[in-house]
Amino acid sequence: MSAAERLEEPEDEVPLYAKRREVYPQAVSGVFRSIKWTVLCVTLGIYYFLPFVRWYRGPNAPDQAVLIDFPARRFYFFFIEIWPQEFYYLTGLLVLAALTLFLMNALAGRVWCGYLCPQTVWTDLFYAVERMIEGDRRERMKKSREPWDLERIAEKVLKHSVWLMIAWWTGGAWVLYFSDAPTLVRDLATFQAPVVAYVWIGILTFTTYTLAGFMREQVCLYMCPWPRIQAALTDEHALNVMYRYDRGEPRMSVKKAEQARSSGEIVGDCVDCNQCVNVCPTGVDIRHGAQLGCIQCGLCIDACDNVMAKVGRPTGLIGYDTDANAKRREERQEPVYRIVRPRTVLYAALIVGIGALMLVSLLGRASLGVSALHDRNPLFVKLADGSLRNAYTVRLINKTLEERVYRLELVGLPQGTHIEAVGTTVSGERSVLAEVGPDRTRELRVLVTVPKGITEPSVPLSFRLTDIATGAQATVEDFFKGPGSGQ
């Protein structure tokens, strides 16, 4: 007896690898399908056409409503202009997005997954194309078993061409957010656009084509972290797409149900027609209860309602329900909906609070700014007449779209101190005038000279920046270093 023959494998061992089951979702119509079509049109419409929306800001700034301008390091969003050092607004937006996701989850489970997620939306669009070209579920299943013929090849070519066009347009719209859209469209059409634009269009064409055309529900099942996190965040009062066991079971076919009813047996409403499984874009059976594969898009609700209407039973066998209510129904109690719960209140309060905080800081932010960097080497210079000089690199910031004239003023230090700055006009002993272009910063080499006699190693001082026109001010603090400061 060889070793292999002696070692028998247990028959009930389940391998960790599961082969993919091809999903052929069937067309369906109904309330939730309509909602999904609407959301699809609105979200894709925003994504594809937003770059073309114009927003006039004046002659010194781009007139694209939403623009991420990498070369100039600016982000424009309608009336908002963000500089790189204000990137924390993006952090705030991401915090808000996460909290909104949590709130949606607390109210109605995976609303995001079912209606809004780009993976869902684009996959839905790709399925619509597939259905239009290759036919509905049964036809597609039949064709996939049949040998190839010319008609099938033609269909496949057409389908993949349309998919690639959508994917290409998706990538094309993406790059329009990073440059002036009409100009870039013209440059792309005449092959004069920068290489990086074509590369990114290529990348997004590839990802859209593979993710929405081939990977589809596998992204939700294997790649996406949200279903895992969502399961840990949810509670028994969140609305989920659910099958009502109390009404549906025991399930049996329409004919059997009629016989059983006439003989007075207890009969469930589920006629086991499998329509809920057939329309599901991830191929799950909702009657097994809440599960990782269910993105809660509500299409099974539409399918079941249509069937219930046909067989003359009340609709709502599958519907939005809560775990708590499922339990209550089993115990023949009235369902209770608790929208106001500690977690929904907390999430909503956090969203409002953080949103208000961001808005206040956005509206109250200064349009001018000043920063100073003391020369490190040398820390100070002794001049021929015995006076001491420190040099600073001072940066003036002008966030408005007009050129401004600033007065940079020295505050502190003894009498007789004077400042000068390379390339500026001196206006009095302690201040200089400097023009700063629209939406720009200007770096100045500022020299502060203190007359002979200063003995402290380090004296605090500040630079005060004043906009001559408006009187707006900004201040930065620094030090004047002398002998004994370690050099």
Next chain:
Amino acid sequence: MAAEHDTVDKVTGKSTTGHVWDGIKELNNPLPAWWLYLFYITIVWGIGYVIAYPAIPLATTFTKGLLGYASRDVIEQDMEGLKAIRGESMIQLASAEPAKIVADPKLLGVARALGKAAFGTNCAPCHGQGAQGARSYPNLNDDNWLWGGTLADIKQTITHGIRNENAESRQGNMPAFGRDGLLPKADIPHVAAYVQKLAGRKVDGNFDLKKGEKLFAENCAACHGDAGKGMIEVGAPNLAADIWLYGGDHATIVETLTNGRGGVMPGWSGRLDAATINALTVYVHTLGGGR
């Protein structure tokens, strides 16, 4: 694989190689076709690459490839491209007088940026990264200039240097009064003490300042001036400023008087182009001490 070893694994449905170790069977998993074909493609690609591009090193040379590609050409193209980008500014920098550059805000910005980079490469080894200087290398931030602090003076110094073999370089020496016997050795400490007094320093020790003053007027004032204010034409430093190139303590001044001084700076006209020299001039001038 011998046929008698072919068995089928129950779980995966795949054939095995027939090898078993401690009950673990080896599945017969050939390389995926796509991987294998990619591998073949890379081989074909590699052969094509060797033919088209420089690839194989030979004893003294290397195979050049049919496309005539050379990475040095690419660098040269890049450098040409850089020149094209800088173009207009560099031409203006090269041709304009430093005073014109300082008056033009845009050119001033370019000159200071270029000057800072050039200073870091060429001047910082002696004068320091911030031009703060060191013993025997002057600080360029102050307004105490040995050879003049105007734009023209600075440009002249950078172009031709100081006390080097170039005839146009700055000339002028501090004589070795002690070593060459110009002053009796015993008198030198008194002169040194007087120089310290000129700079406003406290004089320690028992020195004859009157004698020092007399000797200074006879021997030193010709270059350094009666009040010790210096003379930039010969590079004689201002002794009254209390800013020292070699040191202001008594012993160092005695050493200076005894052996003389003659620091050297190379001329840069042969190594740097006109635009860079102008940029350096403006940069040094705008460090703070320019006159």
